Amino acid sequence: MTERTKQAASAAQRQEITSRWLLSTPALALIAIASVGPLLIVLVYSVLAPGSYGDVKWEFSGQGWFNVFFSRDIFDDTVSLADAHVTILWRSARLAVITTVLCLIVGFPTAYFIASRAPHNRSIWLFLITIPFWTNMLIRGFAIQEMIRNEGLANTILMKLGVISAPIQMLYTDFAILLGMVYVHLPLMVLPLYASLEKLDFRLVEAGYDLYATRLKVLWRIIIPLVKPGIIAGSILVFIPALSSYVIPRILGGGKNLMVGNLIELQFGQGRNWPLGAALSITLVIIVLFAMLYYVKNAGKTGGGHA
Amino acid sequence: MRKRFDIRVQPGFATIAMFCFFLLYVPIFTLVVYAFNSGISIARWEGFSFRWFVAAWNNNLVIEAAIRSVQIAAIAAVIATAAATLAAIATTRTAGYRGLTFKYSFINMPLMVPEIVTAVALLILFSRIKVWTGYSGLGYLILAHTAFCIPFAYLPIRARLENMDLALERAAADLYATPFKVFRYITLPLLWPGILAGMMLAFVISLDDIVITEFVKSAGQETLPTYMLGQLRRAVTPEMNAISTVFLLLSLAIVTIFFFLSRSNEKSD
Numbered sequence: 001m002t003e004r005t006k007q008a009a010s011a012a013q014r015q016e017i018t019s020r021w022l023l024s025t026p027a028l029a030l031i032a033i034a035s036v037g038p039l040l041i042v043l044v045y046s047v048l049a050p051g052s053y054g055d056v057k058w059e060f061s062g063q064g065w066f067n068v069f070f071s072r073d074i075f076d077d078t079v080s081l082a083d084a085h086v087t088i089l090w091r092s093a094r095l096a097v098i099t100t101v102l103c104l105i106v107g108f109p110t111a112y113f114i115a116s117r118a119p120h121n122r123s124i125w126l127f128l129i130t131i132p133f134w135t136n137m138l139i140r141g142f143a144i145q146e147m148i149r150n151e152g153l154a155n156t157i158l159m160k161l162g163v164i165s166a167p168i169q170m171l172y173t174d175f176a177i178l179l180g181m182v183y184v185h186l187p188l189m190v191l192p193l194y195a196s197l198e199k200l201d202f203r204l205v206e207a208g209y210d211l212y213a214t215r216l217k218v219l220w221r222i223i224i225p226l227v228k229p230g231i232i233a234g235s236i237l238v239f240i241p242a243l244s245s246y247v248i249p250r251i252l253g254g255g256k257n258l259m260v261g262n263l264i265e266l267q268f269g270q271g272r273n274w275p276l277g278a279a280l281s282i283t284l285v286i287i288v289l290f291a292m293l294y295y296v297k298n299a300g301k302t303g304g305g306h307a
Numbered sequence: 308m309r310k311r312f313d314i315r316v317q318p319g320f321a322t323i324a325m326f327c328f329f330l331l332y333v334p335i336f337t338l339v340v341y342a343f344n345s346g347i348s349i350a351r352w353e354g355f356s357f358r359w360f361v362a363a364w365n366n367n368l369v370i371e372a373a374i375r376s377v378q379i380a381a382i383a384a385v386i387a388t389a390a391a392t393l394a395a396i397a398t399t400r401t402a403g404y405r406g407l408t409f410k411y412s413f414i415n416m417p418l419m420v421p422e423i424v425t426a427v428a429l430l431i432l433f434s435r436i437k438v439w440t441g442y443s444g445l446g447y448l449i450l451a452h453t454a455f456c457i458p459f460a461y462l463p464i465r466a467r468l469e470n471m472d473l474a475l476e477r478a479a480a481d482l483y484a485t486p487f488k489v490f491r492y493i494t495l496p497l498l499w500p501g502i503l504a505g506m507m508l509a510f511v512i513s514l515d516d517i518v519i520t521e522f523v524k525s526a527g528q529e530t531l532p533t534y535m536l537g538q539l540r541r542a543v544t545p546e547m548n549a550i551s552t553v554f555l556l557l558s559l560a561i562v563t564i565f566f567f568l569s570r571s572n573e574k575s576d
Contacts, residue, residue: 034454038428113324143334244421
């Protein structure tokens with residue numbers, strides 16, 4: 001190749017790269033303006049001083065971050081752990097983890113069941129899983145509300161069966177939040193699990209049985225290790241939205257049973273502490289980012305090494 | 308005769324799967340059934356009637372919110388899909404170049420940031436802009452919806468493009484077609500099912516949004532979901548079930564179309 005053709009080739013390449021940047025500009029700009037960029041404003045707000053009637057005063061202050069974890073007594077200036085915030089953060093994490101585990105317990109057998117159907121039937125079962133997923137979150141929360149309210153179907157059936165004599169208060173409790181969160185996040189668990197299980201090589205399972213493994217052993221020693229990337233993917237995909245839930249705790253949890261999403265909202269009301277809300281938001285983003293990093297590291301390897 | 312040993316069976320799994328489908332569908336099914344209740348209760352069945360559908364239809368607030376929802380979703384879906392199509396063309400079928408990974412992760416970023424955080428961020432930004440410009444129309448909602456719809460529109464379009472061969476486009480270019488003509492007569496027709504699928508997905512995602520809309524909307528800009536969220540705090544009548552049922556059917560119709568479009572996506576490679 002002569003020097004000149006080389007130059008021409010690299011010029012064409014440069015031109016192509018430029019046009020590829022131009023083509024992606026609208027999408028990148030829209031996301032920068034109205035989705036990712038504003039996060040920087042939140043970051044800035046988290047280190048400003050709270051204004052007297054909501055909003056902020058434009059001066060540096062560590063108060064927002066300080067208030068996430070500590071509170072200062074207004075009378076004697078003693079510093080103590082901010083029980084309310086730490087409790088809600090801890091509660092949210094706990095509820096999100098329990099949701100993830102419950103989704104896994106129900107979702108794994110379901111995904112396995114779908115993956116072991118005849119190939120032409122699988123898409124129908126999968127479609128059945130995705131329909132509730134595409135139903136508005138609010139409608140699903142409302143449906144759960146109707147099921148478990150005092151005069152709802154669950155209490156009516158339990159009373160008819162004679163299990164209980166008076167309705168149990170289920171709505172507006174942590175149980176309601178958990179039920180709602182499992183309900184809305186279940187498809188997010190089943191779909192990636194199915195994607196892994198579908199690729200499962202049943203010859204390996206057969207080999208296990210040939211070597212006198214029991215069903216439980218085959219499940220534990222062969223199937224689960226092979227679909228581990230799918231398990232991690234599903235768990236993270238459930239954990240992240242569960243942790244930052246806002247709608248479900250709001251409609252099923254009543255006033256007192258808050259999660260971190262609702263706590264953030266509270267800070268942005270009139271006369272509230274915006275820097276604290278901003279700091280809480282950034283805390284949530286950081287937790288989610290760590291979960292994402294773990295996901296990319298562990299769930300990225302698909303197929304479990306048995307291509 | 309002994310039952311044949313099936314290596315695919317795990318004991319109890321089918322039962323749990325059935326329980327799972329049961330759990331997923333009973334609440335929705337009950338909700339739909341009570342939309343047809345003639346009584347005022349959402350728990351006690353009193354007979355079949357369409358009265359709550361009629362009530363919802365005659366409720367101006369509901370109709371206005373529904374029209375606003377569809378308006379926002381339609382505009383946001385079209386803009387988001389156009390931007391996503393260009394971005395997908397720019398990020399597929401190429402040797403890696405500097406910034407490619409950045410673009411890819413930046414486009415998917417809205418999926419990773421918790422919605423409540425984006426909502427709060429937009430609340431801060433837009434409330435400033437509202438003060439500066441005095442404009443408080445639907446533009447903010449449309450802009451916000453467009454941004455978070457882009458990654459959803461991008462995914463199916465990108466998937467379709469990756470299955471498309473560059474040979475046809477190269478052949479057209481060899482025959483002196485201009486880049487625009489190549490795009491118009493080769494790329495676009497082949498890509499069309501992917502684009503439609505992306506648009507459907509974006510439309511549903513926008514239609515369903517609650518959190519960002521709830522924070523960004525100005526007074527009198529209720530969409531159907533935020534209207535419903537407001538109502539859920541009060542005592543609800545089966546009118547709510549009727550609205551939910553219609554909403555559900557609409558989403559279902561769009562998702563079914565999406566399902567078939569992406570199936571034709573897979574078949575044609």
